Amino acid sequence: MAARDKLLPEVAEFLKPDPVQMFIDGQWTPADDGGTFETLDPGDGALLARVAEGKAADIDRAVAAAQKAFASEAWGGLAVKDRAVLLHRLADLVEAHSDALIQLESLDVGKPIPQADFDVTNVALMLRWYADLAVHTRYSEPIATPNFEARQIRVPYGVAAFILPWNFPILLAGWNISPALAAGNTVVIKPAENTPLSALLLCALAKEAGFPPGVINVVPGFGDTAGAALAAHTGIKRMAFTGSPAVGKLIASSCGANLVPVKLELGGKGAAVVFDDMDPKVVAQKLTESVTLNTGQVCCTATRWLVQKKLWDKFVPAATQAMKSVKIGHGLEATTQMGPMVSQTQRERVLDYLERGRKDGAEALLEGGPVTVADHPDGFYITPALLTGAPDNVCAQEEIFGPAAYAIPFGDEAEAVALVNDCPYGLANSVWTADLGRANRVAEAMVAGSSWINGHNLFPPGVPFGGCNLSGLGGGVGSAATFFDYLRNQSIVRPLE
Numbered sequence: 001m002a003a004r005d006k007l008l009p010e011v012a013e014f015l016k017p018d019p020v021q022m023f024i025d026g027q028w029t030p031a032d033d034g035g036t037f038e039t040l041d042p043g044d045g046a047l048l049a050r051v052a053e054g055k056a057a058d059i060d061r062a063v064a065a066a067q068k069a070f071a072s073e074a075w076g077g078l079a080v081k082d083r084a085v086l087l088h089r090l091a092d093l094v095e096a097h098s099d100a101l102i103q104l105e106s107l108d109v110g111k112p113i114p115q116a117d118f119d120v121t122n123v124a125l126m127l128r129w130y131a132d133l134a135v136h137t138r139y140s141e142p143i144a145t146p147n148f149e150a151r152q153i154r155v156p157y158g159v160a161a162f163i164l165p166w167n168f169p170i171l172l173a174g175w176n177i178s179p180a181l182a183a184g185n186t187v188v189i190k191p192a193e194n195t196p197l198s199a200l201l202l203c204a205l206a207k208e209a210g211f212p213p214g215v216i217n218v219v220p221g222f223g224d225t226a227g228a229a230l231a232a233h234t235g236i237k238r239m240a241f242t243g244s245p246a247v248g249k250l251i252a253s254s255c256g257a258n259l260v261p262v263k264l265e266l267g268g269k270g271a272a273v274v275f276d277d278m279d280p281k282v283v284a285q286k287l288t289e290s291v292t293l294n295t296g297q298v299c300c301t302a303t304r305w306l307v308q309k310k311l312w313d314k315f316v317p318a319a320t321q322a323m324k325s326v327k328i329g330h331g332l333e334a335t336t337q338m339g340p341m342v343s344q345t346q347r348e349r350v351l352d353y354l355e356r357g358r359k360d361g362a363e364a365l366l367e368g369g370p371v372t373v374a375d376h377p378d379g380f381y382i383t384p385a386l387l388t389g390a391p392d393n394v395c396a397q398e399e400i401f402g403p404a405a406y407a408i409p410f411g412d413e414a415e416a417v418a419l420v421n422d423c424p425y426g427l428a429n430s431v432w433t434a435d436l437g438r439a440n441r442v443a444e445a446m447v448a449g450s451s452w453i454n455g456h457n458l459f460p461p462g463v464p465f466g467g468c469n470l471s472g473l474g475g476g477v478g479s480a481a482t483f484f485d486y487l488r489n490q491s492i493v494r495p496l497e
């Protein structure tokens, strides 16, 4: 039975319009030129929905609606506490409709239900976290300075634009727009063309929650049309992008031309440093869970496994065993631990990397490759891979974005830190040891936005997440600082007689 036949009634109802429309100014609307595109269920390679395809004219409409909403009494004139109430109401509705959001996300991305559940739960969490922060923030601060009465106020910028990727569509929508909305901005989202659906369902909930028209707009479409038009739009006051470094640079250039501040969350090549005082089986299992989470399509995941030499002979068989045991299947099936790649293109990209890595001299400790899953012959499935070899191998240096890890033995702490930092990225790494002094030393020495100890992919609310070097710029997401990024400072000064 195709997954399409197992839809919850609410998901079936949401997918009924053909095409599923975009959401501008509080209304469901077709594309200006009537264009549409298809989004697939990667677990079956089958059509999930046709969606209105936004282009520059639709981006113009969305930005105009967001500008109007920003200037309106209904949003711009709203007291902070009332804005916070709207965010909490939206969080309530996300929770109340979580089954539908989870199923839709699982179908569009291909991820297992528990992983989609984590993502949706996180959206409600972030909406509430930023709503509460907004209520407890001072928006006017006196400044002590001689001979003047001076203060600084904090005000929202205006229209904040978001260009988002396909690996965590709803989670990243939640992480990104929650601080912007809590601060009083209005938003235009361009979701990824592979996974536009959950952001659109979120709009339906926002409408029900009572968000005024134009506060949240979603324009699905392709990067080089809708995305490029949004990044270059002179009506936006802030831009946040999550995706590849190549596109991040294009977006930063467009925004730079208009002097629009930009936040970039780009790729990563996360390392996990495993010392020989750890149980190899336990760490191998955790790292397997990390690199197969979302089928390895996670920018901060552990992809370089640096293992202390004494542990190597026990770690490698434990790791290959754990990776072989991962249950691969359709996201909606209860037993599935790892779903398909999001698209055939991404599957080919990963297979191509594995091939290039081997040609470049890597040894496959576990051969990864395409696989057919029973009852889902047309899905984009792949098995996990574990390579080893020189640290300068293409698979040890570049982001593969699939369930593939590269293991390297090391001698001492200094060598491990040097290996970690021999990388153009700087997003997130982890260190695994029972010695907390050493753990904290190594955590501080690894150059990246996040260092995790005895865990990987850890996202408690309020803790900043954002990379350095090729992994991003502009302050990241997830913390109080992100909220203040969406408020500009204005000083008010009067000479005292």
Ligand code: ADP
Residues within 6 Å of the ligand: 163, 164, 165, 166, 190, 191, 192, 193, 221, 222, 223, 224, 226, 227, 228, 229, 231, 242, 243, 244, 245, 247, 248, 250, 251
């Ligand atoms: P991936 O290669 O993994 O799909 P991208 O960085 O290309 O990652 O895509 C992330 C987001 O950026 C998507 O929403 C995509 O549509 C958008 N995008 C791609 N190219 C451009 C572009 N030239 N300008 C603006 N947005 C783009």
